[in-house]
Amino acid sequence: MSEFFHRLNDYLQFPFVRYALIVGVLIALCSSLLGVTLVLKRFSFIGDGLSHVAFGAMAVAAVVGLTNQMMIVMPVTILCAILLLRTGSNARMKGDASVALVSVFALALGYLLMNIFPTSSNVSADVCGTLFGSTSVLTLTKVEVWVSVGLSLVTVSVFAIFYNRIFAVTFDESFAKATGVKTTLYNLIIAVIIAVVIVLAMNLVGSLLISALIIFPALSAMRVFKSFRSVTIASVLISMVTAFVGLILAIGLKQGLPVGPTIVMVQAGAFAVFFIAGMIKQGVKR
């Protein structure tokens, strides 16, 4: 145990470890904000789909040779988010079907491109890193840290400003629209926020595990809390704490655990705790 804290203390001397903690917790904060909305709109998997899109876009960016991959990854992901959330409202193709379609296509395309135009000698390590997050959160440059901080701030403020509208659009879209709320606009805002969050979160947990970051905190909070506001606040706190604990464990344990899966495991543990707490609460009431 003391060895664990000793090693942790050593690592915390490095700026990149501190950056990772800051950025990790901020990303966790942003990604949990829209969890409730996505779960209730039956879009739990949109995070997954979009992150595969981002993966594909990243591969394209690498092949083209862009140094700043965000330039291409961000717009492509936002565009796909808008298109995917739109199909939910006018149902030519069901939401989950189109998400599945887009996500496997982008994943396949990305892997194909990375193999045809390899940018390094070890393609599978690259792919694995992008999919599961590996150590990319520990290799952030100062600029990337500031970009993450900035985008997080924007995300949180947009969410706060439109909080009441997001609630109305999620709870009962028809009513909101009938009373003059611009539902299309707010769905668009939701889509853009999600896309931004996904691209940010890829650094932390990798493409394949982003859904966990989005839905675990919301589902945990919904077990115990009953109002939209308390669920939102609780899921933000759960998300930040689990991300922090996950990062500390990943950094401090001897074997050097991969960050993404460690965080997801901690979140799964938190979900179990809240699940049981919810059952006890229900039991007490009856």
Added chain:
Amino acid sequence: MAQLACNHLTLGYENGAILRDLSFSVEQGDYLAIVGENGSGKTTLMKTVLGLMKPLKGEILFGDGLKKFEIGYLPQQSFIQRDFPASVWEVVLSGCLSMGKFRPFYGKKERERARKNIEKMRLTELTKRSYRELSGGQQQRVLLARALCATEKILLLDEPVSGLDPKVTAEMYEIIKTLNQEGITIIMISHDIRAALHYANKILHIGKENFFGSVEGYLATERGREYTAEIAEEGDYE
């Protein structure tokens, strides 16, 4: 001038019209019941009046000081998210959203209005409870309070009593009647022809042949007489 007038509406989707040449109007204080078989287009009509979809032909006119987004709407229960975590207070307050045009948060005026309508629907002690834990009748009252936050003029109710037990159904009809007596125009979509004939003053029957007019006028039609005969067999509404 009528508060709401629909002139020669043709309704439907890209691949075909469901309703043709439908005209009706309501004055302030009217209680209009819209009846018709399943699939006759009642929900489509409602969506059109609410502005959720556009009519293929015809026009909807708002008058008498009523503006387009001032229709309060009570959706069918099944359209609402069942497991949504939201308190009664949050749901009712969301009805005030159209009041504070561009402000991000609710002000004193909105909160006061929500409180007033919660009280009116006798929900005060349930304010902090979760919407999903309430009984069907209580949930309907919450949604009604929300609708009243959005309007003081006209309410559109889509099957307001479906899924409620007889006692709660009667309560619900009484609440609607009281609101109507306070001067709020009611447009109610209903399967329950007996209640429609009992409470409404105007009937819109949609189907193969549309009918719009007073309850007396409706009872004089062939279809109206069939229903009266049925009701006579089963006893009056009350």
